[in-house]
Amino acid sequence: MPMALKNYFQKGFWKKLADLFRPIYHYLLALAGALWYRFPAKNIFVVAVTGTKGKTTTVEIIGAILKEDGYKVALSSTLHFEIAGAEERNLFKMTMPGRFFIQKFLRRAVNAKCDYAVIEMTSEGAQQFRHKFTALNALVFTNLAPEHIESHGSFENYLAAKLKLARALEKSHKDRKFIIANVDDPQGNTFLNANVPGKFPFSLKNTSPYLIKKEGLEFALENRKVISPLSGEFNLYNILASIMFARSQNITDEIIIKAVEKFSGLRGRVEKVTLSSNDPDSIKQNFSVIVDYAHTPDSLEKVYQVFQNTRLICVLGNTGGGRDTWKRPIMGQIADRYCDHIILTNEDPYDEDPRKILQEIHTAIKETACEEILDRRSAIRRALGLAKTGDTVIITGKGTDPYIMGPHGQKTPWDDATVAREELKNTLNARTA
Template sequence: MNNKKDKKSRENDLAPSEKVEGALRGAKRFIPRQMFSFFQPTYHYLLSIFAALWYKFPARDLIVIAVTGTKGKSTTVELLLHLLRAGGLKVAGASTVRFTIDKKEERNLYKMTLPGRFFLQRFLYNAKLAGCTHAVIEITSESVSQYRHKWLFLNALVFTNLSPEHIESHGSYEKYIEAKLDIARELEHSKKGNRVIVVNGDDNESQKFLSLSIPRKLNFELDDTRPFALESTHARATIFGKPITFPLPGEFNILNALGASMTAKEFGVSEETIRKALSEFEGVKGRVERVIQDGVSVPFDVIVDYAHTPDSLEKLYRAFPGQRKVCVLGNTGGGRDKWKRALMGGIAGYYCDEIILTNEDPYDEDPLTIVVEMATGIKKKKYEILMDRRLAIREALKRAGQGDIVLISGKGTDPYIMGAKGTKEPWDDATVVREELTRLASL
């Protein structure tokens, strides 16, 4: 593809409001860094309110459900969209995985959950024009510093869980928690009626969310779903007093399903409809995604997952207790959260039978340095370093045998491998797996 032509085409497609944001970003280059840092909060706030004004505050006319937490946000968004649609509602959704307005969808290629403020407000405006009544929005802590969570006039918030992440950008875990609470305070201060917060009561920080002045507070816990059973391809759990089976492995996915179910019920979807829809759910791309290639049969399983924090990586590995694990590990990007590198290597060393360390998103950091720092956490297991991510996946598939599971973590649906000076290599873990499975079958 001609990159210059493609860029020009995208520029021509921009709304006038986004061109304003682009012009302001260009002007930043001529402002001294210290001066801009001082005025940065004002800059972001003004952009945020200008975007909402330009599109006439579309969230006022929608029922807006936000989902936040460290892990499980995208899966919960996808579950909620599925359940609300099953209930006959016309919905829109924005997440790290994709953007959907009714039956139209677009893969999220931005390498961020919430793109520019203008994008989100235009998205909500277009959802309103399309006749959607509900919007489900994934909100991250990093979007708070740029006020991307403002002017959403929330009706509901689902809180999934909290564990350390983005510590270097926030300054501390306490400030990270505060950023998440700022999202909940948007619900607290929303003028809409019938507001509800749905909170994972098993999380250590749950009371901070439940203590806010929100009219309706719902608490869900794993014990609510007992008796439950976990298999490598699905989970069996009790939802609203009756047992169901749905194709999402792991205790964490039972909690995601329960949080989404309780929220959907709040907006009029019946318990029977929710249970039926859960049993028919097809999963989420890049989130414990089981990858197969048509026409290729192998005696092992392959899973692609976004797990990029120590807690999420451990829960991914624990979701498959009975299988020999061949792990491709590359889930610590450059320039951030260096504290977790050795820790994640240690988790792989504890749970995995074979470990291949590889590249993920080095940005401006030396990629080999990142991987070596991960390796320092592996104490008693042998490991191999293959910096070419494709070759690492190829080697893992070659090593897998009868009944094994290949676990490829860190990128999920990320569309690029990000390199130095803004370079990016188009990428998709699941696509590469399928290509390599075809190659393996031809040998």
């Protein structure tokens, strides 16, 4: 047998063997975690929140409503972990950490006498059985858009991975089970088909009439006016998902409205960057600076739409490592459509050439002035320097991500809002009042 052919068959054999045993490994790991921490989910009401976008914000709004009603709550999200008021930042660079994390988190929540655990759950986590042996009480579905296609192989596989959570809810031994789903999404009714007793669909029709402004949202809830400081239609969906979950728990509209109106948003999610009011340079800021996690074409467009009535200076990039490369030209097209000046920069290149990533975005930008500045801090500095009265600088792609991921596993500590605030201070300091 020729050596090249022999090597091909050997590599194919080991790959098939790894593909065969990988699911078994993850399943046994999940079982071991549940055994070690004594199946903590049986002693707490567990809520899973899944979807492509809006998971983190929905987790946090649900938490805010539950706390407003006097419950002790545990929250696990891309942003942070919270148990009975004690918080720690999520530094794992993943939404749903493995290695027993979920079971350990639930055990800590039970020990702290929490009433509810609200957990952001992902398709990749479900693929690796990280949700296994976690008896669910409720599943909240936000939406589904093409994402993680390279890792799942197809959109259908991506949907199937999400639906594993619905199957897990069906199989849960819990008595009280609920599914809350966005029926404006084409997959909403697929989730509602789950065989559970409590079904709570939601739609923008539930809030009509509603008003979306740069400063916030106004909508109706059972003929009562609700004013939220959150911006964008996407956040109206997140609020609706949270409201319908709260109603499944018989929480009064009075409590719900109070919590929603108090909830001012999250770091890295349409986050407004300003200097402290005590800083003498703060009075010089006559333009807006926004940091947002937007990392899909749909979420990028929705953020731009919120501020489209202003001159937009946009800083963006795209993840490397072969992840969802199809998005790059589409992100470029969207930026070209909405932005008045574009600065392409590094995001998380991993082992991929960052210049290649930027070029794949740049090729789709035909009309708008566009620069490539690899160093992310320099790109942010340049954008702020271009800003004039009434403009909006939008920095997308990382949100609260704690690192820039480089080649060979290199991790550079990072925080978009912190860097933007530092560069904003320098920019304003250099200007005359």
